[in-house]
Amino acid sequence: MRIDHVVTSGVFTLDGQEWEVDNNVWVVGDDPVVIVDAAHDAAPIAAAVGGRTVTAIVLTHGHNDHINAAPALAEAVGGPPVYLHPDDLMLWHQVFPGSNPDRWLEDGLAVGGLTVLHTPGHSPGGCCLWDGAGTLFSGDTLFRGGPGNTSRTFSSFATIIESMQTQLLGLPAQTVVHPGHGDDTTIGDEAPHLDEWVARGY
Template sequence: MAGAVRVDHGTAAGTFSLDGETFEVENNIWVVGDDDECVVIDAPHDVEAILGVVGARRVKAILLTHAHDDHCRMAPALRERVTAPIMLHPDERPLWELTHGDAETGEHLWDLDLADGVTVTVGSGDDAVTLTALHTPGHAPGAVCFSAPALGCVFTGDTLFHGGPGATGRSFSDRPTLEASIRAKLFGLPADTVVHTGHGEDTTIGAEAELLGA
């Protein structure tokens, strides 16, 4: 039996570079699935670390929250290893091209576009779980969170952290847009929804709403 869908977690360390600066960072690796199949959320730093969380399961898709290099750098290499499509919001193309370049053939691009409301289902039968893409621009223009109500959680990438919104002030980011996205798309989720972030520890929607006075 494939069992119930669950959330598995790992970490990988590397660098984040943008606007001529480079920083050491540790990213969370999130894998959602049952014993047979899964989806990977973001592809940071180290393919082997990601595959260590995946195990022997079939990867159905690689879901990217955004295209900062620490979240997408290993996506093409992971795609080659697991033969799964990369899904990314098309507004992220300028950031994607900073890392992966532009190829007229399209071979260096992602495979499927994400948009607000796009769903991806993992698992089988009554145990299947649906992840819904929520377009949350601000940290990046095509930033997306993945809501999994059946699991009581949302995967926010760098849109929302324990302690508040993600960083802005760099290219392609905007603080008012980010806060508006969080209020419109995330703070409507149940207060006890667990927030699985791109970096650092979990939080809840209720805790972050209280911090922002929502």
């Protein structure tokens, strides 16, 4: 399966604070493709699509840095539906008041060959996308080195740990993990560290 990786830069805003961030965006498939996240800047993402058919734009969660290019991106790549889990609608509305995503993610839903795994904790509607074989797109739920940040509004450390245990760490060890920021990892590299994460509390 072809995967194109785009990195875009911008500002993550929550709780009245701002952070400069680099985001990973994934264009998944040969043709057609699914786009995982719509961060900051539609143009380089549309360039990576390169005229292929886009069946869906899937947002791993509703934080502004993962969704802020979604309407412009949809318009640039032929108008595919934008998907978000409904439990993150309040975050969507912080960026796009008065509008809604086109469709809802739910656990087990199949989108363009990827299966949705609802993995709340970083945010209530956080989701990962699994290809059923060797690849996971983990959003801000699982990074190289541990779980995503749960120190801010709408996050829960206990919940993200439960998501790890029930949804992610039982996937095949060789599964490659493509996160929403930073470097790839594998399930096999991360799963042995669960007890350390619980002990340190992040």
